[in-house]
Amino acid sequence: MxxxxxxxxxxxxxxxxxxxxxxxxxxxxxxxxxxxxxxxxxxxxxxxxxxxxxxxxxxxxxxxxxxxxxxxxxxxxxxxxxxxxxxxxxxxxxxxxxxxxxxxxxxxxxxxxxxxxxxxxxxxxxxxxxxxxxxxxxxxxxxxxxxxxxxxxxxxxxxxxQKPQPPSLPTTNFLAGQRIVAVEDYASRRNEIRDQREVPLNVALVGSGHQIVEVLDDLLSCPRLGNITVVSENESLAPLKSLSDGPEPPQPKLCSIWAKPTCEQKTSVSSASELIQHIYDRAYEKMVATKGKYCLRVVMGRDTAEPCSAADVIIAEQALRQxxxxxxxxxxxxxxxxxxxxxxxxxxxxxxxxxxxxxxxxxxxxxxxxxxxxxxxxxxxxxxxxxxxxxxxxxxxxxxxxxxxxxxxxxxx
CATH class of the missing domain: 3.50.50.60 (FAD/NAD(P)-binding domain)
Incomplete structure (x- = not known):
């Protein structure tokens, strides 16, 4: 015993x-x-x-x-x-x-x-x-x-x-040369993506895990890249809303098998982690340096159709099975x-x-x-x-x- x-x-x-x-x-x-x-x-x-x-x-x-x-x-x-x-x-x-x-x-x-x-x-x-x-x-x-x-x-x-499955990206235009890179393979493809090109590469990231956030931080450190778009359900990545907006009601969350719902207020960039604040700092510097030509765009949700349409490379988090x-x-x-x-x-x-x-x-x-x-x-x-x-x-x-x-x-x- x-x-x-x-x-x-x-x-x-x-x-x-x-x-x-x-x-x-x-x-x-x-x-x-x-x-x-x-x-x-x-x-x-x-x-x-x-x-x-x-x-x-x-x-x-x-x-x-x-x-x-x-x-x-x-x-x-x-x-x-x-x-x-x-x-x-x-x-x-x-x-x-x-x-x-x-x-x-x-x-x-x-x-x-x-x-x-x-x-x-x-x-x-x-x-x-x-x-x-x-x-x-x-x-x-x-x-x-x-x-x-x-x-x-x-x-x-x-x-x-769990063994991952490929993400669903039904609107990806393979004929136009779009390429999908699994976030797990980013380290081995990093130099290829960040390489010098005549026309800057547009990159889209799809996912809500910590690896997507780290890859985003790394991509923003490369001045040679073009627009960077993130499609995510990670609330910590959500940009600040209008200052006139009131606080949103807390969302219920289940924290365990038998747990009762608890409420957590959504975070904002100002109260987010040091990494998230650093990402927005870099994104702002990128926008200023290129006079608004290239920037970071964060799209909250799952729909990848429009956000990924102009991307040359899509770095996707593999979806986990339920x-x-x-x-x-x-x-x-x-x-x-x-x-x-x-x-x-x-x-x-x-x-x-x-x-x-x-x-x-x-x-x-x-x-x-x-x-x-x-x-x-x-x-x-x-x-x-x-x-x-x-x-x-x-x-x-x-x-x-x-x-x-x-x-x-x-x-x-």
Missing amino acids: YDLICIGFGPAQLATAIANREAQKPCDAVFIERKPAFSWHKTQLSRMRMENPFIFDLATTRNPRSGFTYSNFLLSRNRLIEFANSDRLNPLRMEFEEYLHWCADQFKDQVRYDSEAIQVTPEKVDGVVEHWNVVVKDDKGKSVKIQARNILAPSPAEKRE LPRSGLFRDIDSLVLGCRQKGESLEEVQFKRGAVIESCRMWMVAGHSEGGRSLVKDISLQAGEVVNRVTTSASVTELKEHGQAGMAIAARM
Whole structure:
């Protein structure tokens, strides 16, 4: 019986492993990862940096003296002074990936790689859930059942590793010489697109992910390109509207499987990330330098017909297939009321009254910020919160098993 089973071994689960190792009395935890080794999504452009400063790593905000801070990683690589001299607080993405691997390598004994959690079922005693059963299938197809009092699972929003399909661009004029480049291939086609030409190349980008935003930033750094058009549903890219417009009503958003709708105000360029502001700065410089001949155009929506009609090259994000409804938690759906947001990265599953004992919990965790360019800022703090809850429950359970709990002292005055 484990105290904690973590499904997946991404940055959020890695932060949990670090917090647990540094706990006063670590709990018995295991991590189930279907990949053969730790991996993190790679940037297509190695010069790109994390959006958050290095202090928002896997440990610093929870424990600045931790041996797993980004500073300690740099020290181990003899790059701490050079990083400080670079005068940039935001790490390179490729270097931050190296940091994550450095941390993950120190937990190999706790991770079951090449294993996939395929079902979570409740174990009831007298009609009340006392622990969870997790069915795990290894790479050879063999299934085993492991038990735990607590489960940390990835938020469904993070499970986007489906095989992509080509985007629908029915109006693309191949006969006119238009070419489509997948955003994943941009790094290898970058020099070809940005090359010197007699007539500047017009480029269109289609997609809403962080890679499209990074490619857009890179394209605007090339003065030889012509008009750049973006077709996207990414609200952070939306241009400012008329100053006389009032604030738009917030849009409902579902944040997890069982979550109730929450409201979030749409962002504007003035309150957007540093990268988005930088993109609009570059776009304005481009318009001024060419006296309005070439500019950036942002079209919100999905219709690519008119926006892409004049493009010589279309850089398209491959559309992800719709995720099938997960069967992992189908056996506990009837026990759940919803999810309570505990922070930017964590939700605690709320169960019906009397259905689950107090020491038996479940959390949903998300490791990446909305733009996907950085970790969620509170990832290390929330990992510490989970470990604290688990270790406290484990201590109480241990006392009960040894008959040392429930002691009461009565006194008569």
